[in-house]
Amino acid sequence: MAADLPILIREPSSTPPQEATLHDEEVPAFDATALSPLSNHFSRYAAIRESTTGSPRGPLSPSSGLLSPYSPLMSGSESESFSGSDNMRAPFNFQSTQYTVGKPPGTASPAAKQTELGRRRGHRYARSSISHQIILSPMRPQLQLPTSLPIPTFEEIRASMTKEQRNRWIWCTCHLLVAGYVQFQAHSSLSMTALSHLLFFDALGAFLCVAVDMGRNFEVWTRGSLRNPFGLERSEVLAGLAMSIILLFMGLDLISHGLTHALESTGGHEPHHSHDHDHPSPGRVTTAVLAAMISTLVSAATLGNHTRMGRALRPSCLPSWIPSILRNPSHALTLSCSTLLLLLPLLNPTLYPYFDNTLGFTMALAMAILGCRLSYTLGRMLLMSYSGPGVKEIIADLEGDEGVAALEGVKVWQVHYGLCMASFKVRVRAKEQVDRVRERIMSLVRSRLGGGVGVKWEVSSMISVDRD
Numbered sequence: 001m002a003a004d005l006p007i008l009i010r011e012p013s014s015t016p017p018q019e020a021t022l023h024d025e026e027v028p029a030f031d032a033t034a035l036s037p038l039s040n041h042f043s044r045y046a047a048i049r050e051s052t053t054g055s056p057r058g059p060l061s062p063s064s065g066l067l068s069p070y071s072p073l074m075s076g077s078e079s080e081s082f083s084g085s086d087n088m089r090a091p092f093n094f095q096s097t098q099y100t101v102g103k104p105p106g107t108a109s110p111a112a113k114q115t116e117l118g119r120r121r122g123h124r125y126a127r128s129s130i131s132h133q134i135i136l137s138p139m140r141p142q143l144q145l146p147t148s149l150p151i152p153t154f155e156e157i158r159a160s161m162t163k164e165q166r167n168r169w170i171w172c173t174c175h176l177l178v179a180g181y182v183q184f185q186a187h188s189s190l191s192m193t194a195l196s197h198l199l200f201f202d203a204l205g206a207f208l209c210v211a212v213d214m215g216r217n218f219e220v221w222t223r224g225s226l227r228n229p230f231g232l233e234r235s236e237v238l239a240g241l242a243m244s245i246i247l248l249f250m251g252l253d254l255i256s257h258g259l260t261h262a263l264e265s266t267g268g269h270e271p272h273h274s275h276d277h278d279h280p281s282p283g284r285v286t287t288a289v290l291a292a293m294i295s296t297l298v299s300a301a302t303l304g305n306h307t308r309m310g311r312a313l314r315p316s317c318l319p320s321w322i323p324s325i326l327r328n329p330s331h332a333l334t335l336s337c338s339t340l341l342l343l344l345p346l347l348n349p350t351l352y353p354y355f356d357n358t359l360g361f362t363m364a365l366a367m368a369i370l371g372c373r374l375s376y377t378l379g380r381m382l383l384m385s386y387s388g389p390g391v392k393e394i395i396a397d398l399e400g401d402e403g404v405a406a407l408e409g410v411k412v413w414q415v416h417y418g419l420c421m422a423s424f425k426v427r428v429r430a431k432e433q434v435d436r437v438r439e440r441i442m443s444l445v446r447s448r449l450g451g452g453v454g455v456k457w458e459v460s461s462m463i464s465v466d467r468d
Contacts, residue, residue, distance in 0.1 A: 003237065029426060037418070076165070077247065078295070083284040089274075096239075097289070107131060110142055123360075140159050143235055145225060145226060145345065146223075146225045146226070147225060147226045147227065148225050148227040148228075149219055149220040149223060149225050149227075149228070150220065151220055151232075152218050152220070156218075157214055157215075157217075160214065160217040160218070160219075161214055165210060165213055165214055168206075168209075168210045168213070168302070169207075169210050171182065171206070171298070171299070171302070171303070172203060172206040172210055172299075172303070173209045174295070175199070175202065175203040175295045175298075176200070176207075178199060178203075178291050178292060178295045179196050179199035179202075179203050179292075180196075181288065181291060182195055182196040182199055182288045182291070182292055183196035183200075185284055185285075185287075185288040189260070189344075189356050189360070190254065190257070190356055190357055190359075190360025190361070191259055191337070191340075191341055191344065191356050191359040191360040191363065191365075192285075192288065192341065192360075193252055193257075193360065193365055193411065194337065194359075194360045194363035194367070195288075195289075195334070195337050195338060195341060195363070196366065197250045197251075197254065197294055198330070198333060198337060198363070198367065199292055199295065199296070199334065201243065201246065201247050201249075201330065201367075202295075202296055202299060202305060202306070202330060202331075202334060203299075204243050204246070205243065205299075205305035205306045205309070205330070206303045206305040208236070208239050208240070208243070208305070209303045209304060209305045209307075210303065211239075212236050212341040216457045219338050220232055221233065230415050230416065230419065233415075233416045233418070233419075234382070234415065234416050236308070236417065237378055237381050237382055237416050237417065238382065240308075240309050240312075240374070240378050240434045241374075241375060241378040241379060241382065243309075243374075244309075244371050244374035244375040244378060246369065246370055246371075246373055247367055247370060247371035247374070248367075248371025248372055248375060249371075250367060250371075251364045251365065251366070251367030251368030251369075251370075251371055252364075252368055253364075254360065254361075254363070254364030254367070255361065255364045255365060255368065258357060258360055258361045258364060261357070262357065282467040285341060285342070285344055285345045286342065286345070289338045289341045289342055292334065292338050293335060293338045293339075296331060296334045296335060297325070297335075300331050302326070305459075306331065308327065308329050308417040308418075309330075309374065309378075309417075309452070312374070312377050312378065312381065312417060313329060313373065313374070313377060329370050330370065333363070333366055333367070333370065333450075335361070337363050339357070340359055343355075344356065359397045371437050380414075381414050381415075384413045384414075384415065385413050385414070386412040386413050386414050386420065386449075387414075388414075388449065390448035391412050391448075392448045393448050394410070394444045394445070394448050394449070395407065395410055397444055398410075398424075398426065398437075398440075398441070398444070401437065401440065403428050403429055403430070403433035403436060403437055404426055404427070404428055404429075404437060405427045405428055405429045405466040406426075406427045406466070407424075407426055407427075408426065408427060409423070409424070409425040410422075410423070410424055410425075411423045414450065417454070417455075418454055418455060418456060419455070419456050419458070419460070420449070420456070420457050421457070421458045421459075421460075422445055422449065422457065422458070422459045422460070423459075423460050423461075423462075424441050424459070424460070424461045424462070425461075425462045426441070426461060426462070426463050426464075427463075427464050427465070427466050428463055428464070428465055429465075429468065430465065431465050434463050434465070437461075437463060438461050438463060441459065441461050442459055445457055445459050
């Protein structure tokens, strides 16, 4: 059935058919030098368009019309037409103005310039790197404390001595000679040797008192500086510590000597050196003892040696009827030993060795105990601490106060013989309790930590209000 259908065959034409176009208009030829169609609306590029129309270039060759209007290749007529256009305006209006640091720009009145000195508009941060040159921080007041003070030389100290100080120095030398005389008269007596050691300690104390008195002639002794905040008064504490150690070792030396002498003849051992205890004549012992008592009393009354050192031990527990000279442990020890030695010539030869050894051993033990106690007290003073009683009582009283919320810190220390310091950090319950708590702290320090005569207390209290 399909074979019966006719087959249509198209004959080829002699002329090819025309191609259908999308638009009836003809497409213009490509012009590489042509500008945008909207260039007529920009008067700025009119001169470029006119200069490029007369000189066609190839599509691959560079054209001067494609360069920037500010190019130096632009001709004179082109630049004139460009700069002379009425419609062109500069995007920014710069005006050169000279700026000086510390002076605002512009023509302001002198009063305004003075007001605006050191300020910059729009800058409010005083800690920026640039503001350090303009905005100055407020000046802190300088400490009224010198960096250091001149320390006097030996020639200056000797030249500053007064007549009274010279007389005291001569007496100290006499006191030292008395100690040597007693040691010379002691021979093998242990008690007389102990008395001579005590006199030597008293003579050192007398020399120290005169040296301190001469040091007060200079400002560096009492006035503080950055190098020595408390002056040179702490050097007296250091010298007292050295004397206490000397007293301790002298007592230990006497104890060792006494034990060696007591154990020499025990167990059938023959001593290498004979220790003959001759009965001393009453005149020799009496003269040495009286010289020791007189020198001790004169030094205690005129020089006041060991006075500050004795106050450091705080002998306030002694009864009030005891004389003040006996409240000093060193003076009491020397006078008691001298009084007992007056009985030594009155004893018979059999009791003399026992009494002499017992008294000498007792005095040596007392010297060791006194030296140890003084060394401990003065050592704590050099370490800026406080060894006296009363601190625990103050803490208990403040914690029991109804206006105190918490006691955050208490620090008490002694700087030297004449100065003590106390610091309190307290938190109170209400703002109205601040003044009352501060006054209570002052009264507690004066009553509990008085410290005796000649001791000054500096109390500082940091009180904050509890916000809870």
